[in-house]
Amino acid sequence: MAGRRPGHDRALERGPLRDAAHGPAADDEGRVGGGARPVRPHWGEHGFGIWAAELNETGKLVGRIGLSYHRAWPDDPELGWLIDPAHTGRGFATEGGAACVEYGLEVLGAPRLVSVCVEGNVESRRVMEKLGFRLHTTVPFEPLALPTTTIDLLVHARSEAQLEQDDVPPHAVEAADAPADADFAESERAVEREARLVLREDAHLQRLDPEILHSGGGYDQPMSRWATFDCYGTLIDWNAGIRSVLEGFFGAERAPGLLARYHALEPEVQAETYRSYAEVLTITLERVAAEARLPIPEGETGALARSLPDWPPFPEAPRSLAELRARGWNLAILSNTDRALITASQKTLGVPFDLVVTAEDVDSYKPGHGHWERFFERTTADREHHVHVGASLFHDVAPARELGLKIVWINRLGEEAEPVPDRELPDLAALPDTLEELVPA
CATH class of the missing domain: 3.40.630.30 (Gcn5-related N-acetyltransferase (GNAT))
Structure with a gap:
């Protein structure tokens, strides 16, 4: 040339x-x-x-x-x-x-x-x-x-x-x-x-x-392959982040039961009306504490949102994401969070993403379809070359199934699958090979 x-x-x-x-x-x-x-x-x-x-x-x-x-x-x-x-x-x-x-x-x-x-x-x-x-x-x-x-x-x-x-x-x-x-x-x-x-x-x-x-040879791929990810619970250890705050306020013995109630209450708060995720974290914590008749330390109702930037990634997550990029996959995050919060988590993961869609961007939370609709609006992604990866049956597997998308469920908690995903993995270690099976290069 x-x-x-x-x-x-x-x-x-x-x-x-x-x-x-x-x-x-x-x-x-x-x-x-x-x-x-x-x-x-x-x-x-x-x-x-x-x-x-x-x-x-x-x-x-x-x-x-x-x-x-x-x-x-x-x-x-x-x-x-x-x-x-x-x-x-x-x-x-x-x-x-x-x-x-x-x-x-x-x-x-x-x-x-x-x-x-x-x-x-x-x-x-x-x-x-x-x-x-x-x-x-x-x-x-x-x-x-x-x-x-x-x-x-x-x-x-x-x-x-x-x-x-x-x-x-x-x-x-x-x-x-x-x-x-x-x-x-x-x-x-x-x-x-x-x-x-x-x-x-x-x-x-x-x-x-x-x-x-078409043999590859270092040329740009003619058809982009996309992997979209839930973030918290899939890439970032959401349970560890929430549990750490609960243990600090209410003790290690009470924390598991309070965490279970938090799991149940947060989707209810998200479904009431659109609020920022920082507000959702605060309101849910207040309701969990009120149910258990436990006082939150003064000035600490916003502790979950303040702690989120320090929530750790799962150990295998950065390595698997880097391997996917090396294999030519485009990566996106579709997350029930705010822009400011996801930015901190991206830095923790240390791997660049091609697109991020948050609840703040679409004024709604999963399992609503807004995240996926915005994703397809803003990319040239073809559904046959796209796979969604998530750890929540409620927030990710069910809506992805409703949309007819390929889905890999990261079953970190040993749950029973309903609905059934295309693939089920205990963590992200084998994800690169699994995605290659679902969407060959």
């Missing part, structure tokens, strides 16, 4: 291309998704910008990849790409992006690069992750094509220091500064000389026949 200065081929701006990083195709002014600056003025003003991406062997235009300043985040050069749908899944975005990362940090000397996308754009987020970008912040953004609509964009960042630490895909780069007054009306050959950035095909990228593509 080769890159050259954009602007020489209007088909790039008008053709049937998909913007994997930003959304809609470029408009007639060369704006990508209404966020990136116009292509030609950007080169003239800044001396860098977007290159056309073409196949070395045929010269066929397959998209464009490069660095520009984005309206949502004008402080740092932003890596973006636009790939012809007929040529997605071949690693072009990753290959070209790797060259642009090195060009931006080493040649341009930018202290930091960013790459932005919407949360549901899992394919682009996976490419960003491969290139060493990490989630930095979320910013509101008003697309030019939708002037009355505000969306949230995730800003991923990568610094110069990471370049020496992270592995990037193999590529060959020839780069030099482009003249600020470059004439985009010049011939294709002259424009290519001026840009002096060539992304050359390696042995993998030259072999584009379908048989090789």
Whole structure:
């Protein structure tokens, strides 16, 4: 694959291309998704910008990849790409992006690069992750094509220091500064000389026949596989967290019985009206204590919510999640909690998730279907390539069955299955192999 200065081929701006990083195709002014600056003025003003991406062997235009300043985040050069749908899944975005990362940090000397996308754009987020970008912040953004609509964009960042630490895909780069007054009306050959950035095909990228593509070989998978997880009770030891507070207030002898009542009362509190999960924790604790005629220490009714960030993950959870990511699975959390609380638990797990849906996001709690409905709205997940994993028959197995989804039940408490899941496991240790059986690569 080769890159050259954009602007020489209007088909790039008008053709049937998909913007994997930003959304809609470029408009007639060369704006990508209404966020990136116009292509030609950007080169003239800044001396860098977007290159056309073409196949070395045929010269066929397959998209464009490069660095520009984005309206949502004008402080740092932003890596973006636009790939012809007929040529997605071949690693072009990753290959070209790797060259642009090195060009931006080493040649341009930018202290930091960013790459932005919407949360549901899992394919682009996976490419960003491969290139060493990490989630930095979320910013509101008003697309030019939708002037009355505000969306949230995730800003991923990568610094110069990471370049020496992270592995990037193999590529060959020839780069030099482009003249600020470059004439985009010049011939294709002259424009290519001026840009002096060539992304050359390696042995993998030259072999584009379908048989090789479908064999894997390091290419992006054409169909994403999704594993969604309940968090508390499945990944995080919910019982241990609740029990610890109960023992501290009321003693170890009373704690098991009080924990059983907590199990029964919390769904009732959730079903009454929507409240934040922090409020649910507080109200349920108060009702458990009132039933048992036990006083809660003064000022401690909110103790459960305060303790939640310290609730431990199950020992095998981080390892199994990391293995699933290594096998190419997309991971999501669908949890009956608040955004602030789940953020702390994600840090404890130490494994990145592609999407998180909380009760706060949908104003409802499982076993309602709101979490799953939001998940399918915000992703391109195919139900045949999706499996839900949960420890609660009431909150997870039953609604997943109602929705016709594949379900793996993590039966940590030795309960009887009703309804019956697709698979039953005592913990997460064997989950990677189990998911491979349910949805083979």
